[in-house]
Amino acid sequence: MKKIKLLLGFGYLGFVILSFIVGFEPGQKIAGNFISFSIQMLKILPCAFILIGLFEVWVKKETVEKHLGAESGIRGYIWSILLAGTTVGGLYVAFPVAYSLFRKGAQLGVIFAYISASAICRIPMTIFEASFLGLKFSIIRLLVSLPLIIVGSMLLGNHLERKRYQISEGAG
């Protein structure tokens, strides 16, 4: 599997380089997409991982367990949604954060709520959305999606908690 992936990677690279040599426009566009998305992510990811590192060394396990753990109840969900509101980037930043929360003893339901909420309840993003689609649109979206996110995450989290499911370290 790893070999196939490596081969595909080299194939991709070769295709892109060749596209520039012979002037194949689709290949050049694909390379452009790759670069512009890489830049966008590189603007965010280093900061995100540094903050994750600081979180790992400074925040005590007991603190996370108390506020986001099994005993936290609905408060845990509220905290996780507020935390998600301040997340930058979107889903791909939420996953490494989710792993850190898991290691520190947050319960799975709260973690899934965090992941979903960081996708659609980020505060700066919501303000931006409202400026293009109207406040009513954003409020409907928040009010309808949040309860569903909480219920969905609770069900999924509780189910997986019984199966002793683990979030892994991110080895692809």
Added chain:
Amino acid sequence: MIYLYIATAAAVLVSFLVSREKTLKALRIAYKRFVKILPAFLTMLVLVSIVLFLVPEELISTYLGSNNRYVGVLIGALLGSITLMPGFIAYPLCGILLKKGVAYMVLSAFSTTLMMVGVLTYPVEKAYLGAKVTLIRNLISFLIALVVALATGLFFGEVFL
């Protein structure tokens, strides 16, 4: 974006002043975690670059603008699921489509799945959550997006019961 840099720099500085040792440990953790997930991110970037070429913005505009609303919601949800766009591109696009007369519920289905359902982020998500849970999470998110779209249609008077 600049706030992110300021906040990160401030956090590192304060942490460094309190404990040099812990801060270095934090940076080591950051580096190790980042390197570990990097292959998955690269896979994702390759997928993104190809899919965005095959499904460009113009195509999305055309598909969302046509057909009836209910078909539009489904198409919007599918397009939102398989593509990936940062908010600063997606919402202006939605704004333009809205002015062109595309229904709110269609834009809701598109923008919500765009943010919540990640076919292209699958390599990264799978690395953390595993394949099975990744599929379940995305499926739940897709259903939530559909409910949100219908509710949006209801409140904007686009759905007639």
